[in-house]
Each structure stands twice: as C-alpha cells, then as structure tokens.
Amino acid sequence: MTLPLYGTASLSTGFQTDRARSVLRLQSVDSNSERHAADFALVKTGEEFGRAVEANWPSIFIVSDGSIPGPVSEALECRVVTVPQKYDYLRDGDVLGFDHSSKKFRTLFRKNSAHNSLLVTERCNNYCLMCSQPPKDVDDRWLLDEIKESLALIDPNTHALTFTGGETLSDWEDFIEVLKECRDRLPRTAVQVLTNGRAFADSRVVDAWRDIAHPKLMAAIPLYASVDHLHDHVVQAKGAFDETVLGILKLKDRRQRVEIRVVLHALTAPMIAETCRWIARNLPFVDHVALMGLENTGFAIANDAMLWIDPVDYRDALALAVDHLTAAGVNVSVYNLPKCVLARSVWPHALQSISDWKNGFVDECNRCDEKPDCSGFFTTGRPRFSRGIHAITA
Amino acid sequence: MARFLAPEAFSAATEDLSLLPFNLERTGTNQYLVANMVGDFIRLTEDELNRLVDLRIRPGDGLYEKAYAAHLITGTNQTAQRQLLAARLRSRMSFLRQVTPLHIFVVTLRCEHSCPYCQVSRQSTDRSRFDMSEETAMRALDIAFASPSGRIKIEFQGGEPLLNFPMIRTIVEAAKARSGKKVDFVIASNLALLDDTVLDFCKANNILLSTSLDGPADLHNKNRPRPGGNSHKLAVAGIRAAREVLGPDRVGALMTTTEASLDRVDEIIDQYLQLGLDGIFLRPLSPFGFAVKTKQFQKYDANKWLNFYERGLRRVLEINRQGTPFREFYAALILTRMLSDRPIGYVDLRSPAGVGLGALVYNYDGSVFASDEGRMLAEAGDNAFRLGHVDHDTYKSLVLSDKLIDAVSSSLTQCAPECSTCVYESHCGADPVYHHATQGDALGIKPLSAFCARQKGIMGLLLDILENSPKDAAILRRWANA
Numbered sequence: 001m002t003l004p005l006y007g008t009a010s011l012s013t014g015f016q017t018d019r020a021r022s023v024l025r026l027q028s029v030d031s032n033s034e035r036h037a038a039d040f041a042l043v044k045t046g047e048e049f050g051r052a053v054e055a056n057w058p059s060i061f062i063v064s065d066g067s068i069p070g071p072v073s074e075a076l077e078c079r080v081v082t083v084p085q086k087y088d089y090l091r092d093g094d095v096l097g098f099d100h101s102s103k104k105f106r107t108l109f110r111k112n113s114a115h116n117s118l119l120v121t122e123r124c125n126n127y128c129l130m131c132s133q134p135p136k137d138v139d140d141r142w143l144l145d146e147i148k149e150s151l152a153l154i155d156p157n158t159h160a161l162t163f164t165g166g167e168t169l170s171d172w173e174d175f176i177e178v179l180k181e182c183r184d185r186l187p188r189t190a191v192q193v194l195t196n197g198r199a200f201a202d203s204r205v206v207d208a209w210r211d212i213a214h215p216k217l218m219a220a221i222p223l224y225a226s227v228d229h230l231h232d233h234v235v236q237a238k239g240a241f242d243e244t245v246l247g248i249l250k251l252k253d254r255r256q257r258v259e260i261r262v263v264l265h266a267l268t269a270p271m272i273a274e275t276c277r278w279i280a281r282n283l284p285f286v287d288h289v290a291l292m293g294l295e296n297t298g299f300a301i302a303n304d305a306m307l308w309i310d311p312v313d314y315r316d317a318l319a320l321a322v323d324h325l326t327a328a329g330v331n332v333s334v335y336n337l338p339k340c341v342l343a344r345s346v347w348p349h350a351l352q353s354i355s356d357w358k359n360g361f362v363d364e365c366n367r368c369d370e371k372p373d374c375s376g377f378f379t380t381g382r383p384r385f386s387r388g389i390h391a392i393t394a
Numbered sequence: 395m396a397r398f399l400a401p402e403a404f405s406a407a408t409e410d411l412s413l414l415p416f417n418l419e420r421t422g423t424n425q426y427l428v429a430n431m432v433g434d435f436i437r438l439t440e441d442e443l444n445r446l447v448d449l450r451i452r453p454g455d456g457l458y459e460k461a462y463a464a465h466l467i468t469g470t471n472q473t474a475q476r477q478l479l480a481a482r483l484r485s486r487m488s489f490l491r492q493v494t495p496l497h498i499f500v501v502t503l504r505c506e507h508s509c510p511y512c513q514v515s516r517q518s519t520d521r522s523r524f525d526m527s528e529e530t531a532m533r534a535l536d537i538a539f540a541s542p543s544g545r546i547k548i549e550f551q552g553g554e555p556l557l558n559f560p561m562i563r564t565i566v567e568a569a570k571a572r573s574g575k576k577v578d579f580v581i582a583s584n585l586a587l588l589d590d591t592v593l594d595f596c597k598a599n600n601i602l603l604s605t606s607l608d609g610p611a612d613l614h615n616k617n618r619p620r621p622g623g624n625s626h627k628l629a630v631a632g633i634r635a636a637r638e639v640l641g642p643d644r645v646g647a648l649m650t651t652t653e654a655s656l657d658r659v660d661e662i663i664d665q666y667l668q669l670g671l672d673g674i675f676l677r678p679l680s681p682f683g684f685a686v687k688t689k690q691f692q693k694y695d696a697n698k699w700l701n702f703y704e705r706g707l708r709r710v711l712e713i714n715r716q717g718t719p720f721r722e723f724y725a726a727l728i729l730t731r732m733l734s735d736r737p738i739g740y741v742d743l744r745s746p747a748g749v750g751l752g753a754l755v756y757n758y759d760g761s762v763f764a765s766d767e768g769r770m771l772a773e774a775g776d777n778a779f780r781l782g783h784v785d786h787d788t789y790k791s792l793v794l795s796d797k798l799i800d801a802v803s804s805s806l807t808q809c810a811p812e813c814s815t816c817v818y819e820s821h822c823g824a825d826p827v828y829h830h831a832t833q834g835d836a837l838g839i840k841p842l843s844a845f846c847a848r849q850k851g852i853m854g855l856l857l858d859i860l861e862n863s864p865k866d867a868a869i870l871r872r873w874a875n876a
Binding site for chain 1: 397398399400401403404405406434458459463469472474475477478481482733734735868871872874875
C-alpha cells in the first residue's frame with residue numbers, strides 16, 4: 001500500500017491573501033484542548049460537520065468526495081478545506097502544509113506513524129546515481145519556514161522525527177536554528193538528520209551542531225566506499241569522500257552521534273565486505289551502521305542498468321560485512337531487504353525499516369512464517385524483485 | 395545517461411598523489427607484507443610494491459584501491475586520510491595517559507614451593523630477612539599514591555605472598571583508608587595456603603586472585619615441587635574454592651611452558667577447560683632467576699616454543715568451533731592490537747616500554763625496581779633496573795632517574811634498528827629488561843632475540859589464520875573486542 005502524502009484540495013475558502021501558505025493541524029471536532037490558530041476541526045461526516053459548526057470551530061477540514069454539505073457558504077466566517085476521500089488516513093494531531101492559491105497540500109506529520117520525515121530542501125551538492133529524491137536547484141527556503149511553524153504543532157511525545165533533503169545543511173545556519181527549536185520543543189524526540197556530511201568538514205558547522213545540544217540528535221551520513229573516487233563516482237561529486245570522512249571525524253571528535261549509511265547497489269554491494277571491514281577498522285566509534293537495500297525510484301530507475309543487482313548475489317558479502325562490524329563492536333542494521341534474500345546470520349540485524357506509507361508484500365509472502373518480522377518491499381517507484389524471494393516455512 | 399559522469403571523471407591525477415609512511419617485509423620470492431602507520435596489513439607483489447613506490451598507479455587499476463583503503467597513499471590536497479591516521483595513532487598511544495597504573499608489592503620472598511624454573515629466586519627460610527616490614531610497605535604506598543594515575547592496581551607478589559598475609563591485610567586497609575585514587579588489588583599466589591580467612595578477606599575487599607596451573611597433575615607437580623608433592627591438588631582446589639566464593643571471573647590462572655610441556659599442549663588446555671576457566675595464557679619461560687641458574691630456560695628455543703604455541707592455538711580454535719567459547723589470552727591481546735586501535739598498555743608489549751612508566755615494583759627490602767623482571771635480575775646480582783629505595787626516593791626521583799630514562803629511550807621500537815622498519819612494529823613492544831638479561835643491552839640485536847622471534851612468529855600465524863581460514867578468522871575477530 002502507498003499512502004498519498006501529496007494532493008490538491010477540492011475546495012478551500014476563507015484563507016487570507018496576505019500570505020501564500022499556511023500550516024494546518026487537524027483536531028478532533030470534540031477536542032477540548034486549547035485551540036491554536038493553526039487548528040482545524042477534522043470532519044468526515046455531515047453529522048461531524050454540524051457539531052463543528054456548533055462548537056464554533058473557526059477552521060474546518062473536510063475529508064469527503066463531495067457528499068458532505070454544501071453549507072460551505074460565504075456566510076460562514078470560517079476557513080474551510082475539503083480534500084478527497086482517499087486522504088481518509090488523516091487523523092487528529094496530523095500536520096499539513098497548504099498552499100493557498102494552488103490548493104496543493106502536503107502531509108508533513110502523521111501523529112500515529114513511526115516514520116515521520118520533513119523535507120528541508122531539494123537542493124544538494126551531491127547528485128547520487130540512485131537518489132530517490134532527485135535534487136532541484138530551486139529557491140525553496142520557504143520549506144524551512146514551514147518546518148519552523150510545524151514544530152510548534154507536533155506532539156511533543158513523538159518518538160522519532162527525520163529531517164531529509166536534498167542536503168539538509170545547504171542553508172546550515174537556518175537549519176541549525178530549526179534544530180534548536182527541536183531541542184526546545186521536542187527534547188524527548190529522537191531527531192535524525194540525513195546529510196551527506198560534507199558540510200561538517202567546516203569546523204564552524206560542526207561546532208554549531210555540537211552547540212545545539214539536543215540530547216537525541218543523530219547525523220545519518222552515507223559512505224559508499226573505502227576509496228575516494230569510488231565514493232565520489234556514486235555521489236557524482238569530486239572531493240566528496242574526503243569531506244564526508246573528515247566530517248564524520250570532526251563530529252565524533254566533538255562526541256556527536258553519527259550513523260553511517262550504505263545504500264546497496266551494483267556499485268557498492270560487491271565490495272560491501274571490504275567497505276565494512278574498513279569502517280570497522282577506521283571508524284569503529286560511529287554509533288550505528290545501516291546497510292540499506294535500494295529503493296528503486298528517482299534516479300535509481302534512470303540508472304537501473306548500472307545499479308541493479310539481485311540481493312541474493314551479494315548475500316554472502318553482506319553476511320561477511322555484518323560480521324566484520326559486529327566483531328568490532330559496531331552496531332549494525334540491515335534495512336529494506338526481506339529475510340528470504342538474507343543469510344540467517346544477518347536476520348538479527350534485519351529491521352522493518354520501510355516507512356509505513358510505502359511498504360508492501362508480494363503474494364508469496366502470505367505463506368511465509370517470517371512475514372510479521374520482515375521488512376517486505378518498497379511500493380514506490382518501479383519495484384524490482386529478487387529471484388531469491390521465497391516463503392520461509394518451518 | 396548524459397547528466398551523470400563516468401567513473402573516470404572522479405580519478406585523481408598521479409601528480410596529485412603522495413605516499414604515506416609504511417613498513418614492509420618480504421614474505422616470499424615475489425610477495426611482500428605491508429603495514430601502514432597503524433598496523434593495517436595488506437599483501438603486495440614485488441611489481442605492485444615497485445609501482446606503488448613510484449606512484450605508477452591510477453584509479454581503477456586495483457592497486458590504487460588497495461593502497462588507498464590501506465592508507466598507503468593520499469591525494470596531496472586531501473586531509474581525511476592523514477586525519478584518520480592521526481586519530482587512530484592518538485588512540486593507540488593513549489595508554490601513555492595512564493602513568494604507572496601498576497604497583498607490585500613483594501611482601502615476602504619466602505615460598506614453600508621449590509620450582510626449578512622460579513624466576514624470582516625464592517627463599518625458604520628466615521622470616522625477618524625476607525619479609526616486607528610495615529614501615530617499608532607504608533613508604534611504598536606513599537610512592538604509589540604519588541603516581542599520576544587516578545586508578546591504580548596493587549599486586550601482591552612473592553615468594554608466596556600468603557606467607558606474609560598479615561602484611562597484605564595491613565597494606566589493603568591502609569590503601570583503602572587513603573583518598574584520591576581508585577585501587578584494585580590482586581594477589582599472585584600458588585593458592586596452597588588459601589583458606590577461608592583469606593577468601594573472606596578477598597571477598598570483602600574485592601581482591602582478584604591470580605595463580606599458576608601448568609597442566610595435568612604429573613606435569614604440574616614436576617614443574618612445581620613442594621613438600622607432599624601436592625601442588626596441583628591444592629591449586630585446583632584453590633581455583634574451585636575461589637570461583638565459588640569470589641565468583642568465576644575473580645580468579646585467573648597462568649601456565650609456564652617447560653620442556654616437559656612441549657608435547658602436551660592439548661592436555662594442558664583440557665585441564666583449563668575442565669576447571670571451567672574461560673581461556674588460557676600460553677606463556678614461555680623467561681630468562682630470569684632460577685630459570686637461568688638451573689638452565690631450564692635453555693632447554694627449548696623460540697621455534698620449539700612456537701610449534702607448541704601453534705598446536706595450542708589450533709586446539710583452542712577447535713574448541714571454539716565445537717561451540718565452547720574459550721580464548722588464548724596472548725593471541726587475544728595481539729589481536730586487539732592488530733584489529734582495533736584500543737590503547738593497550740600491557741607492560742611487556744608497549745613502546746615506550748612499560749618499565750617504570752607502566753609498573754613499579756617494591757621489593758621486600760625496600761628497593762624499588764622498574765619491573766618484576768628487574769627485581770628478578772637483582773636477586774641474581776644484577777642491579778641494572780634497581781631505580782632506588784623507598785627510604786630515600788620519591789615517585790618523581792624514581793621515574794625521572796637516569797637509569798629508567800636510559801632504558802626507555804634506548805629501547806623505543808619506533809626508532810630502534812630492525813624494529814623501526816619492522817612490518818609488525820605497531821603491534822609489538824620494547825622489552826629492555828629481557829634484552830638486557832639475554833644480550834646485556836636494553837636495545838638488543840633483534841635478529842638474535844627470541845622475544846622478537848616469538849612475536850613475529852605469533853603475529854605471522856595470526857595473520858595467516860585471519861587471511862586463510864574464514865571460520866577461525868571469525869572467532870579470532872571476536873577475541874579482539876572481548
């Protein structure tokens with residue numbers, strides 16, 4: 001199943017024209033909690049709509065294909081947004097970004113999901129061959145403003161939050177301010193920042209990062225090889241390896257938490273044992289290493305001929321890679337790969353890592369004993385399946 | 395795909411490359427073992443080595459990738475390669491931050507055993523002459539507490555230290571009454587005199603026991619004679635009692651290899667397994683004390699010992715493959731050096747040497763030595779490592795004495811002939827006392843040194859297993875971080 005996180009409202013009224021966008025938070029019609037200016041009553045039936053009006057909700061968010069009232073009249077001095085029925089997954093506590101003129105909206109935060117990620121920018125100084133979020137050279141600094149607004153609306157009990165890009169540190173000074181907001185508003189939330197780490201080669205950036213002092217902040221940094229030009233080729237940026245490794249060293253020198261991420265494809269998977277032996281030897285002090293199956297979307301589709309490798313063809317190399325890391329005391333996890341293509345020794349490290357809104361299984365999985373503990377597959381892009389997929393039965 | 399650049403676009407030009415320091419050793423007609431600055435190994439052919447040295451390499455040729463991952467080359471304008479080496483070297487050498495963490499108190503030289511290999515030349519009689527006095531002990535404590543380490547270990551040695559148990563009590567209580575340091579205690583004893591009083595005291599004060607166990611009864615008793623011929627029985631009973639009362643991890647045993655041990659390594663290991671111990675330390679005889687006088691030391695050479703060691707190590711690996719975790723502790727120590735950058739200050743395997751900087755020894759008579767072996771030499775009349783006396787020296791005067799500085803500075807493996815260019819240098823150590831004892835020179839001529847031969851032999855063996863025996867390699871990798 002894939003949840004639609006982007007869409008266009010069928011109707012919207014009552015928004016002022018002095019600003020282009022708003023951040024909305026959905027609340028139950030009957031909510032007694034203090035109303036924030038961004039709060040909208042979440043309405044899915046006519047009956048709920050009536051109650052919302054009765055309760056004097058100044059803002060109403062309707063999920064319906066149109067059968068719910070027309071009473072959306074000019075007379076009603078309310079902000080009203082109506083979105084189609086397929087966005088029925090929205091719940092109270094969810095936060096959306098809404099563009100007034102185009103009526104386009106994006107689901108920014110889902111309260112009942114463990115996989116919330118906020119897009120910081122689409123700009124990036126890498127151009128990875130398999131990028132699932134191909135970079136665009138656009139002025140999208142409004143995204144950071146929207147995030148700042150959203151942070152005030154996100155449930156402070158949220159377990160985890162990810163910032164993604166683009167390169168999240170493209171406007172590092174502004175982004176560091178956002179992370180300080182997280183420290184103040186979401187101190188109990190594990191905050192993970194996906195970054196290529198190159199900005200940390202600059203001591204000013206890494207010092208500012210340290211000074212945020214969020215207790216659960218982690219930089220998740222991709223590293224694809226133990227050799228400069230091999231990494232640089234994957235990320236399509238000469239000099240990236242040197243900056244990324246230096247960035248990791250500087251972060252750890254300042255006792256900051258670091259995860260190394262390796263995406264597995266035909267350029268990285270065949271040498272994954274050597275890469276992990278190198279990590280175990282040179283960077284054993286990182287907090288976590290994630291070895292990640294490829295999400296076949298974005299540039300990965302364009303570069304399919306260069307990147308596709310059946311996971312069963314690197315099964316043994318991956319097992320050796322995991323062994324090198326565990327023997328050195330490094331925490332290692334394997335993401336996005338179903339158990340049937342992994343060596344048994346790797347199973348304890350294989351996590352259900354695929355975000356709930358883009359996670360699925362194939363028919364074969366219904367006969368498999370391991371399905372409840374398996375990552376399954378991405379449903380996004382153009383999924384490719386291993387010839388090794390098979391039900392595991394006792 | 396026009397938007398994406400081909401691999402060649404990311405290749406460095408040869409003129410932008412620099413060599414980083416490395417050591418090498420020829421291992422075959424066309425084979426070299428090469429180690430980078432922090433002791434990561436790779437193997438190169440002669441042709442590869444020549445191309446590397448001339449920088450006739452380029453990305454994509456295989457050699458470039460091998461050399462780059464092993465930190466043998468760097469882009470001239472890059473910083474990460476050098477910073478990684480610097481960080482790792484700093485970690486490896488950071489044992490130097492713990493200055494003199496070990497203080498050995500020889501509370502008596504008397505012993506009820508009469509081992510022909512005794513390295514300390516024990517005495518059998520005359521309590522007054524060979525026991526440490528309280529006055530000496532308290533002065534020694536003053537010195538120990540003046541050392542810079544925040545945490546120190548006090549080890550009681552002999553002779554048989556339990557023959558002067560009252561002095562152990564006095565020292566433990568006095569040390570605990572002092573403030574400013576965390577103190578761990580160890581008693582090195584043959585356990586023949588272990589009783590409930592001693593065990594209760596050890597339990598109450600969290601004291602570790604370290605003992606000797608040479609193998610099966612007949613071998614052990616032959617190596618370690620005592621009246622009644624029951625050394626083995628008492629040692630085994632002592633180990634069992636200590637494990638029960640103090641806990642399984644509160645008593646350790648060491649074996650010493652004599653000529654009679656050479657063909658019996660499996661039985662020796664089985665003895666340790668039977669007792670439930672989690673490993674064994676296969677240890678050669680040292681050239682000190684009675685071991686020299688009784689010519690025990692000369693009865694086997696480094697090669698014979700290495701054969702013994704290899705058979706033992708392979709037996710230990712077999713035990714692990716069969717499902718019982720069991721380690722050979724010397725291999726574990728070397729592997730920690732070879733596969734990690736954790737600082738290892740093991741006194742016999744570091745450079746700068748551990749003499750004085752790693753340990754000080756307070757002899758029963760108040761003289762202070764730079765190492766346990768140093769006082770063994772003195773018992774045989776050689777005062778080369780006698781640094782002074784508790785009555786007229788301070789921690790500073792001992793550690794800054796010319797004798798110690800000479801011994802440490804003249805034995806640095808980082809600059810010693812043969813050592814400084816040795817492919818194993820990162821994982822080895824300076825042993826000035828051994829080389830003084832065997833060659834009359836703290837530095838020593840390494841090709842003549844059995845210490846050197848054993849070190850190279852063991853490291854070569856471990857490398858061979860790591861490279862060529864995947865199952866055993868997986869076991870060994872775990873020893874490095876246990």
